[in-house]
Amino acid sequence: MAVRVQEADFDVGTEFNRFTQGRVDLGGVALFVGLVRGDGQSVSAMTLEHYPGMTERQLEAIEAEARKRWKLDDALIVHRAGRMLPGERIVLVMTGSAHRKDSLEACHFLIDWLKTKAPFWKFEEGPLGGKWVDAKETDDAAAKRWGE
Amino acid sequence: MAVRVQEADFDVGTEFNRFTQGRVDLGGVALFVGLVRGDGQSVSAMTLEHYPGMTERQLEAIEAEARKRWKLDDALIVHRAGRMLPGERIVLVMTGSAHRKDSLEACHFLIDWLKTKAPFWKFEEGPLGGKWVDAKETDDAAAKRWGE
Amino acid sequence: MKILYFASLKAKTGVGAEDVTLPASVATLADLAAWLKSRGDGFAEAFADLRTVRAAINQEHAEFDVPVKDGDEVAFFPPVTGG
Amino acid sequence: MKILYFASLKAKTGVGAEDVTLPASVATLADLAAWLKSRGDGFAEAFADLRTVRAAINQEHAEFDVPVKDGDEVAFFPPVTGG
Secondary structure (H helix, E strand, O other), rough: EEEEOOOOOOOHHHHHHHOOOOOOOOEEEEEEEOOOOOOOOOOOOEEEEEEOOOHHHHHHHHHHHHHHHHOOOOOEEEEEEEOOOOOOEEEEEEEEEOOOHHHHHHHHHHHHHHHOOOOOOEEEEEEHHHHHHHHOHHHHHHHHHHOO | OOOEEEEEOOOHHHHHHHOOOOOOOOEEEEEEEEOOOOOOOOOOEEEEEEOOOOHHHHHHHHHHHHHHHOOOOOEHHHHEEEEEEEEEEEEEEEEEEEEHHHHHHHHHHHHHHHHHHEEEEEEEEEEEEEOOOOHHHHHHHHHHOOOO | OOEEEEEHHHHHOOOOEOOOOOOOOEEEEHHHHHHHOOHHHHHHHHHOHHOOEEEOOEEEOOOOEOOOOOEEEEEEEOOOOOO | EEEEEOHHHHHHHOEEEEEEOOOOOEEHHHHHHHHHEEEEEEEHOOOOOHHEEEEEEEOEEEEEOOOOOOOOOEEOOOOOOOO
């Protein structure tokens, strides 16, 4: 189990290989990689600010919650902060379990939480300048799926 | 959209990087990697036999079905055949979409289908020799989730 | 006609692929299975219970009442176990 | 007391982090916000509507009726937008 918040990019292959290295107990590994989406017009860059210390604690807490709800053999969250351009990786969730249902559902649960409740604030730059993004209602609906 | 059935191993990082290279339209990529599970005792190796030609056509058909049901910008299935040892990768499903829900659900749908309906036959080797595995009822239940 | 056998059916018949000339009596997949069954112990065992046998004609799943003809590629295999 | 401001609250106050000595009038987070509000236009704007402000004490979310004391690390920020 591990949680990392970092400015640096991460490499999906490296993380996957490290996660599975030498293990024969995992039947499946589910991954989700969030990327900066951009149509090349409205959003030219995105910056994520966070509260170092509090962020890691909350990410560790949600990972522990996922372990309580599903049978996971391992889990990893890597979340970037700082300025990112369209196409760049933002977040990686990886869950490993003996049976695919556990890893898939836990991965879905974690990324829904990360995208809606994780203590990050988004600043978007566009042709008219930059602005802090308001919290979204629709994403709260996704989190409600999990009984929150 | 692509489907590959191969004896050779695949590299998750290479596949992910190729999948996302130069794209800014993907908000999220969901992946699932199936692995040979083994406790080191009951199953020492697994062989997947398939029907070349028919397999690829069925995999292409299910990928097309996933594209009909969810908004996907891209999808990839890589499935190995042949003899594999515990810890080895068997299958990779990768789906990319603007919104995470589509890619996550489509990935779950595809791997449920692959694990239950894909035209592969499993031969397991253990301390008492080898045997062809019978089709499982429980996995059919997972596929029924998707209205089949 | 080309006939393919997979997995446990290949193990039982001892044959992976063969070319056969259909006798006039064979009109459907069920007829074909019945005729193959008469070809020896391995085949008799492989086709003993058709409920455990699946078939495809030209790489499409087919029920046993479907007609077959020379030139078809027919395959017999157990229910798939998935990947 | 250490006070941190994040995102739009940092932009409005012009301050990321500061150390303050609490006046005796400040017992709760709400008192603290009221006092900060009196420190200038940027602060007045930042704390104009507390329904849009979230707070944490020692890195745990806290409601505005929770007591604060010297030595706490208090943070103010807008509702999170997720990653």
